[in-house]
Amino acid sequence: MARPKSDDKRNSILAACQAVIVRDGLSATTADIAKEAGIATGSLFTYFPTKADLLNELYVVLKSEMTAELAGALTGGDDKEKLRRAWNAWTGWAAANAGKHQALELLRTSDQLTDRSREFGEAAVRPVFDLISLNAAGKATGITPGFLFELINVVSIATMDNMASYPDRAVEYRDAGFEAMWRIIQ
Amino acid sequence: MARPKSDDKRNSILAACQAVIVRDGLSATTADIAKEAGIATGSLFTYFPTKADLLNELYVVLKSEMTAELAGALTGGDDKEKLRRAWNAWTGWAAANAGKHQALELLRTSDQLTDRSREFGEAAVRPVFDLISLNAAGKATGITPGFLFELINVVSIATMDNMASYPDRAVEYRDAGFEAMWRIIQ
Amino acid sequence: MARPKSDDKRNSILAACQAVIVRDGLSATTADIAKEAGIATGSLFTYFPTKADLLNELYVVLKSEMTAELAGALTGGDDKEKLRRAWNAWTGWAAANAGKHQALELLRTSDQLTDRSREFGEAAVRPVFDLISLNAAGKATGITPGFLFELINVVSIATMDNMASYPDRAVEYRDAGFEAMWRIIQ
Amino acid sequence: MARPKSDDKRNSILAACQAVIVRDGLSATTADIAKEAGIATGSLFTYFPTKADLLNELYVVLKSEMTAELAGALTGGDDKEKLRRAWNAWTGWAAANAGKHQALELLRTSDQLTDRSREFGEAAVRPVFDLISLNAAGKATGITPGFLFELINVVSIATMDNMASYPDRAVEYRDAGFEAMWRIIQ
């Protein structure tokens, strides 16, 4: 296999895609993405057969990277501690990777995202979902777990947005966001 | 803003635009919008010089319509009552105008939206913002009013989304959402 | 209706298409065809939604034009006279419209041609087919009418090719071709 | 024509090319041809510097194979017998090698075929041409040998097409085609 399809190149295309859509929006051009990745326009398509495929893959990869942060966070301590660590890990990632977080937000609302990708995103996040459901059980009246999670989700996103926008006050926002979330599920 | 010939036609274009972007996403075509409005493709441009102008105007109009609901809600009773009425009015509008609410969400994340439009949207919402700031004062530690409002905002959006998605449980979601919000600002 | 879609322009696109595919083959570019027609690249597509549509339409139009020549030829006189007149009309058209005839040949073998177009071409030619079947009845042993017609068809095409290639001997080729055909059906 | 490394591989590329253009038309991809041949895309170009070269070579090879059938047919017996044997050999080959015959037809009308290849094709067929000229001499009035041969050629092609399409009646078509041809040259 001469010149094997390199993971490096694949990753650099994904990184370029992320950077360019943050800069130019989802209407960013495959040509621009390729240029940013330092490859020829045609080469992009040997790695991703379609622009939609690239966008979906980027979503999945970023979502995976984001949730990888949770790995260690959910073990040890009581539930509030677990949630606190999860929250910190999660929002910390977003603050440290503002561009990736923004790209994720753009992709989430894109009409190019397939159901498959959306489902993947939900599955990646399920452990936290379960932990929250557990803690909220019997507390919030009339609230379904799905809705509860949706609330938590948007609160976390808003928190990360703010952390990314005002890095020097990031920790404050992080903690305030956690308090808000905790109040919701209590 | 000089009034063009026919406000009726202008409004029907805005309505068509709203319907079409909900159906087809923000990549909807000016030709499709014109067809939905029952006019010729060229005519659209005598009312809106640019597609971006149309989208921004739609945002402003929908935001205005949405906040008009608040008019009566903010007078009389204690603050919680005021907020409750505002909340009900607001989410009620979104539930009853699911398409408009969705369009607003699509536009909010669009890279076509100008700062001007974004500022307008914020201004329209300021009375509620102030009310919330007032109530939260001194409570939530370290939380800025802007961030607080951002949190409330996304909670309300998530609530409206759910209300629109499950109309028969709309009231439950509305109330649960309010409780969540109220806990945040306490 | 401002600036109605003009038949003139439609026809000039068809004419340009014919000229260009004779010059460059079926791989001729829509851009080249548009340029030859004196219109913008995009305009071609307001008349023909697809390159394949254009090619098929050209085939149908040329085939119609070709068979229109037969209109008067098939009435009066005995069958041999009818056939003689049909033959002369037909080959005469091809000789006088060499480019159109060549285009027709290119299109006939194209993999872009739909079954619909092919059927149209056969239908247009049926009157002659019937006349030939009638005359050949009981003569050629074991030969089916379909095969017979196919033979006549290729003989006529070869005749037209030669007439077009050597215009000053066109009449000779025409008559020799007719004799060949007549011998086949006797 | 210097022999490249492996004749086997060269032949398998030609065979693959023939199969693929019958399946997909002349717009078949060099990548597809290579895949069908079981080699890498790049390897194709060590055997044929250009796609056009490959197509022309295929034409020449198939034409050679086809005319090789005539070798023994043209000796012994009177002219009609010779022609009959030639006809049977020829059409028999096409019927037994439908794909090759089709490929030859596609290539004949291709704009990729060079004059050189076309000339080769004519030369390969000259012995039959001469035999026909001899027999037709003085008979068909005003008909040139070239035109005569052209007529015979298309009649043979139509015959082979039909034989390939309806294999169980192949012999009937073969004989009927011969009779048609014989009548033309008488």
Place this chain on the structure above:
DNA sequence: AATGAATGAGAATTCATTCAT
């Protein structure tokens, strides 16, 4: 004004050919 055809600058994707491994 209204109409809708005309415009032409892109956009995504393809593919013959090259070249690093």
Place this chain on the structure above:
DNA sequence: CATGAATGAATTCTCATTCAT
């Protein structure tokens, strides 16, 4: 030599905007 990824010019088609009628 073989491999198959890399290249980038070329292709079809789209669409916001203009403009003749």
